[in-house]
Amino acid sequence: MLDDTLKAQLSAYLERVTQPFEIVASLNDSETSRDTLELLQTIVGLRSDKITLKTDGQDARRPSFSLQRTGSDTQLRFAGLPLGHEFTSLVLALLWTGGHPPKVEQEVIDQIKSLEGDYAFEVYMSLTCHNCPDVVQAFSLMAILNPKVRTTVIEGGAFQDEVNAREIMAVPMVYLNGQVFGSGRMTVEEIVGKLDTGAAAKEAVKLSNKEPYDILIIGGGPAGAAAAVYAARKGIRTGLAAERFGGQVNDTLAIENYISVLETDGPKFAMGLEAHARTYDVDIMNLQRAEQIIPAAQPGGLIEVKLANGGSLKGKTVILSTGARWRNVNVPGEQEYKNKGVAYCPHCDGPLFKGKRTAVIGGGNSGIEAAIDLAGIVAHVTVIEFADQLKADAVLVRKLNSLPNVTVHTNAQTSEITGAEGKVNGLRYKDRATGEEHLVPLEGVFVQIGLVPNTEWLKGTLELSRHGEIVVDARGATSVSGVFAAGDATTVPFKQIVIAAGDGAKAALAAFDHLIRSAG
Known part of the structure; x- marks a missing residue:
């Protein structure tokens, strides 16, 4: 699972662990569970004097594992396998649980520790999302510092049924006590400021x-x-x-x-x-x-x-x-279905549309790069470009044209993003040459049409x-x-x-x- 170089780096990091803690895993017979167990056994093997592993966890989400400092009520759990962009989040969580101080201002640490209430956070992420690690790390730190905060980090790909049931179409997505708390990139300072209502004044x-x-x-x-x-x-x-x-x-x-x-x-x-x-x-x-x-x-x-x-x-x-x-396309349905099929970051949210039909609005470099990335994940990509030809660099256009699951419509004006039951189900566009209207059935729309100051x-x-x-x-x-x-x-x-x-x-x-x- 981890190559020798990564193991050596991880071993060096784990030397900073000063307080004992245990990892309690809840597993089943799935391949992801086997991979999770292998990863956890590797971690413990590198620092067995301070970290112990139990495999008798009773959490309903499997595979999952919690980090519990000895003599503490900390409640941090990872559901799924935190690799990819989230491997760093796991390493930091191990270090913080083991007593290594976080690189956060003391004022913020004091704010976290002073939070009163009962906070049960569920943080949904994907392993390819570059905005997710900051959010995962923020909520992980809060759970480690304050026993009133319980955090579960959930890898959406491992719990697709749960993601579909909650109609999560953008990550990171955070729930607090079962209700949506926020989505997108958030820093620990922003999160604490939102919870500590007197902080702004x-x-x-x-x-x-x-x-x-x-x-x-x-x-x-x-x-x-x-x-x-x-x-x-x-x-x-x-x-x-x-x-x-x-x-x-x-x-x-x-x-x-x-x-x-x-x-x-x-x-x-x-x-x-x-x-x-x-x-x-x-x-x-x-x-x-x-x-x-x-x-x-x-x-x-x-x-x-x-x-x-x-x-x-x-x-x-x-x-x-x-x-x-990012500039909005400003058509009916865009705001209504934002984060319910309308997205702006293909790298973050693309994996949530695996096997589904999507569209990219915009034929510049960002739009064509998005379409190329999505084509490797989704069932089909439709590119909608207002001008009579794609504006992206020639090398990107050649790559796009080589992909079998991409359709390009130029001279096309997006007129509406349609939906039903709270999520996107199609995109309407007008052929600017003929005036004819077309409807493209799909589940996701990525807007990539430039910037507004x-x-x-x-x-x-x-x-x-x-x-x-x-x-x-x-x-x-x-x-x-x-x-x-x-x-x-x-x-x-x-x-x-x-x-x-x-x-x-x-x-x-x-x-x-x-x-x-x-x-x-």
Whole structure:
């Protein structure tokens, strides 16, 4: 199951286990159970002085296993085989259960431990989902730190009947006490903030009391991170407030065109962005959504940014790097069936449509890459492209055309996503050449039609293009003095990670130049 190299790495990690605990497995005669037992026996064999294995578990989900620290009431269970992207989650759970401290701020740890109530979480994930590990690890940590939190991590592929019964069509999907708690990527800070209702008000006061920054950056994607590094290196007071550090990079699977990095994935790249920014004296304020910017009342005055939690931050200059999000197709049925057959991340949710019929709306690179990936999992893929030809790179189009279970419709306008009994059952499109309407029966629709800038909150404050992008000059300056912008939220052509990072650095240098000239 694990090769010698992986066993050696795991053995080194397990040396950090300092407190004894036991693994209690509930098994049956399935192949997955046999694989689970083999994995657990390997783990115990590498650290038998601290970890013991019992196979007499009575849990209804089989295979499953719990991690139980000796003398503790911790309640963490994995149902299915946590390999693929989730192997790291299992390793961390083993280390945390065995007493190794998590790399989480002490303030968050204290919040978790102080949660009152009865929390039974069920976290559904897939082994190919790159957004799932953060969610799995967050709820695992909560169960280990607080006995009032019970977490069961469920691999959807091993419990397909359960997934179908609950009509789960997107992962990660989280239930709390039998009711939907949330879906999609969530950090432990977000989860705790949602449970601790008084946390937002306390955080707002804390943020409002911060001293003004020389450069205040709003947004933590590649542009914001680069701006933070370049600003902090100047030795000036730098703050960065982000709704989600890493931004849309977190939702990107393969990154193969960032110069000098041959290949990486989005979550790993996002972690690198944050780690680099934290090596400098940058005040990072994550999970903060900006709602209003108030320009300085006079030249050289402070610019204020109001936050969704009621707090506010001030800066002598501000760099806006709020990025973009997936564009909606805006047809009947899209919102109604979101996460019920309508999805936006083929890497995360594709395995849930195994053997089913799906469609991809969009014929650009992201759409064709999605169709190629899905074709290896689902029964059939229909590609719907508005233009009269696919816009993806030729190499991708050739690959797509070689696949036997893909149909392409160009010059086609999606008009409706249909459904019944709460889930998708088809897609309607119009042939733009003939005007004829067509209905494609299917179970899943993946929307891949580009980006929309996160700038609605800036309307009426500074100049935006007709597409909602922040208008910037060659130095990243906006129409408001002291306010700069960078990345996918701006009018810069070609929305690429490497371009966003470069523009973030440029905006920081321009803001620093503005500070010098203003002081003079």
